[in-house]
Amino acid sequence: MQPNLVSYLALGGAIVCEVAGSSFLHKSAQFTRLGPTAIMAMFYIASFYLLSVAxxxxxxxxxxxxxxxxxxxxxxxxxxxxxxxxxxxxAILGIAMIVGGVVIMNGFSHASH
Structure with missing residues (x-):
């Protein structure tokens, strides 16, 4: 596999793990529920590892x-x-601006090449 493909797959996995971790952070009830807290920690660790691979x-x-x-x-x-x-x-406008910024950075910036 090409290195950039591996990096983008790792980045995608990091994003999925971060979203799952944030969801379990919500379910942890300020770290008072052990199961969701442990799962959250595992997803965040996996997210940072995959981000480091990317x-x-x-x-x-x-x-x-x-x-x-x-x-x-x-x-x-x-x-x-x-x-x-x-x-x-x-909130929807802000989210649209975030998406626009990511698209501009990846599609038009020379920093991504």
Whole structure:
């Protein structure tokens, strides 16, 4: 496999693990529930490990922007779909701006090459 493909797969896995970890953080009830707290910790450790794998070939700024930006968007979607929380117009606008920023960084910035 090509190094960049491995890095982007690792980055995707890191994002999924971060979203799962954040979901279990919500379920941990401020670390008072041992099971969700332990699962949260495992997902966060896996997320940081996979992010470190991605950083072997991806620039830190690009990888972190994608990890943080897409993680934020996906956590917002999880909060709506699973936890039945609502997003107002300003939250949706902010999420759209995050997505736009990630697209611009990856599609048009020379820093990602």
């Amino acid at each position: 950083l072997k070939t991806l620039p830190l700024g690009i990888a972190y922007a994608v990890w943080g930006g897409l993680g934020t968007v996906l956590v917002a979607l999880v909060s709506v779909v699973i936890f039945r929380q609502t997003l107002d117009a300003m």
